[in-house]
Amino acid sequence: MIVLLATVVAGIATIAGSIAGMRLHISKRLLDVIIAASAGLTFSIAAFGLAPHAFVQGALGYSFVGFVIGGFLVILLDNILPNTYNLEKFGDRLYSILRTDVLASTGLAVHSIPMAFAIGAGFAVSQSLGLAVAAAVVLKNITSGIAVIIPLQESGHSRAKIILISSVSLIVILLGGLALSSVLDNANPVFLSAGVSFALGAVLYASADEILALVRKVSKKHETAVAIFLGFAAGFLILGMGM
Numbered sequence: 001m002i003v004l005l006a007t008v009v010a011g012i013a014t015i016a017g018s019i020a021g022m023r024l025h026i027s028k029r030l031l032d033v034i035i036a037a038s039a040g041l042t043f044s045i046a047a048f049g050l051a052p053h054a055f056v057q058g059a060l061g062y063s064f065v066g067f068v069i070g071g072f073l074v075i076l077l078d079n080i081l082p083n084t085y086n087l088e089k090f091g092d093r094l095y096s097i098l099r100t101d102v103l104a105s106t107g108l109a110v111h112s113i114p115m116a117f118a119i120g121a122g123f124a125v126s127q128s129l130g131l132a133v134a135a136a137v138v139l140k141n142i143t144s145g146i147a148v149i150i151p152l153q154e155s156g157h158s159r160a161k162i163i164l165i166s167s168v169s170l171i172v173i174l175l176g177g178l179a180l181s182s183v184l185d186n187a188n189p190v191f192l193s194a195g196v197s198f199a200l201g202a203v204l205y206a207s208a209d210e211i212l213a214l215v216r217k218v219s220k221k222h223e224t225a226v227a228i229f230l231g232f233a234a235g236f237l238i239l240g241m242g243m
Helices: 002-024 028-053 060-080 086-096 100-125 127-154 158-183 188-218 221-240
Strands: none
Touching: 002 100, 002 127, 002 158, 028 100, 028 127, 028 221, 060 100, 060 188, 086 127, 100 127, 100 158, 100 188, 127 158, 127 221, 158 188, 188 221
């Protein structure tokens, strides 16, 4: 029950972020700072939430395989599904064919999958870690919700449509978090470390993708680096409470 509640709250956080963003009228500069802090939070979930539990003596091979599979799963989805994170790969022609709402929905879904895995793996290790990871994901998803509304508002979508698109995160995190938590429930230490490594690989790729996307487009690199660090520091504090 606690896993279900945590995944629902984490998913709703994206919707809450979108609603807040629609009311606050955020500038482009502030949006870049928010996205940078979000990327720092994503990286902290991997570094402080998952990595310490990804290794068990004698299970390095299993952990490595899980790590690679998790990372490549998200890489595959990110490259197959056109979304707001990989438009340069497909070019302007595809952007003109696909609607902004479709691109935003797929981008939100792909980048919600690692967060779902992180929550599921966290609860498989312990309830305290699961709650800490979920809290970090809540904060990260609020920033994601704020970020997703900008292209949608510019395309003239209604508030109701934006909230509906933001709910994609709720569905993905609910299903993914519950699925991985169930698979790893009562698992032996070797299988558990492989499962945590699977989530770790997915989250690390998502973090790298978000950071590189920022580096390519922002002009104020130092300001972006500070925001990433602050997001990382927030994750350090939140996740430290679950250790």
